[in-house]
Amino acid sequence: AQSVTQLGSHVSVSEGALVLLRCNYSSSVPPYLFWYVQYPNQGLQLLLKYTTGATLVKGINGFEAEFKKSETSFHLTKPSAHMSDAAEYFCAVTSGGSYIPTFGRGTSLIVHP
Amino acid sequence: DTGVSQDPRHKITKRGQNVTFRCDPISEHNRLYWYRQTLGQGPEFLTYFQNEAQLEKSRLLSDRFSAERPKGSFSTLEIQRTEQGDSAMYLCASSPPAGPIGGGYTFGSGTRLTVV
Numbered sequence: 001a002q003s004v005t006q007l008g009s010h011v012s013v014s015e016g017a018l019v020l021l022r023c024n025y026s027s028s029v030p031p032y033l034f035w036y037v038q039y040p041n042q043g044l045q046l047l048l049k050y051t052t053g054a055t056l057v058k059g060i061n062g063f064e065a066e067f068k069k070s071e072t073s074f075h076l077t078k079p080s081a082h083m084s085d086a087a088e089y090f091c092a093v094t095s096g097g098s099y100i101p102t103f104g105r106g107t108s109l110i111v112h113p
Numbered sequence: 114d115t116g117v118s119q120d121p122r123h124k125i126t127k128r129g130q131n132v133t134f135r136c137d138p139i140s141e142h143n144r145l146y147w148y149r150q151t152l153g154q155g156p157e158f159l160t161y162f163q164n165e166a167q168l169e170k171s172r173l174l175s176d177r178f179s180a181e182r183p184k185g186s187f188s189t190l191e192i193q194r195t196e197q198g199d200s201a202m203y204l205c206a207s208s209p210p211a212g213p214i215g216g217g218y219t220f221g222s223g224t225r226l227t228v229v
Binding site: 102103 | 154155206208221
């Protein structure tokens with residue numbers, strides 16, 4: 001069984017400040033991990049993913065995430081928030097042969113001017 | 114190829130009516146997934162196809178729901194005798210044979226269903 005916990009349903013930051021969105025996962029086998037972004041009334045867009053290899057993963061729009069097996073975490077960061085980063089962010093995990101992703105409940109990122 | 118397409122974008126229906134949604138995946142993707150997303154929640158898995166075979170269904174997929182993927186190309190999701198609780202965004206995603214290693218999951222823009 002696999003599951004995802006995203007701590008904090010809302011995160012508020014000032015423009016230019018560090019963004020940190022938390023994700024912890026549960027998986028009985030080595031996981032594949034994803035972060036997606038969703039703008040209002042849109043589908044999900046892939047920000048970055050971890051499959052194997054380097055544990056620090058760089059994605060689009062300046063985001064990156066680090067896979068920490070010992071902490072079962074895959075937190076998403078961005079050094080400097082931009083107004084256009086305001087959106088809903090979802091962490092997802094998949095593993096095993098069916099590769100069906102399980103999503104967290106999401107974190108809404110609010111960026112203040 | 115412009116990605117995963119879903120039709121319609123919005124659907125308003127009266128309770129008790131049947132509705133059908135269509136998803137056209139990326140052409141070289143053999144895996145197709147349906148998810149449901151309600152307000153303030155993450156996407157919840159409904160069902161999964163590999164080519165034309167429906168390999169897994171969630172307990173969320175009641176008897177009123179049916180999905181097909183004839184010939185392993187586009188897919189349809191039908192809801193019979195709709196209820197107000199069916200109001201949600203229905204998302205379709207596809208992935209290549211290698212799944213997450215091959216490129217991950219590409220989502221469509223979704224179909225927003227409102228049952229009145």
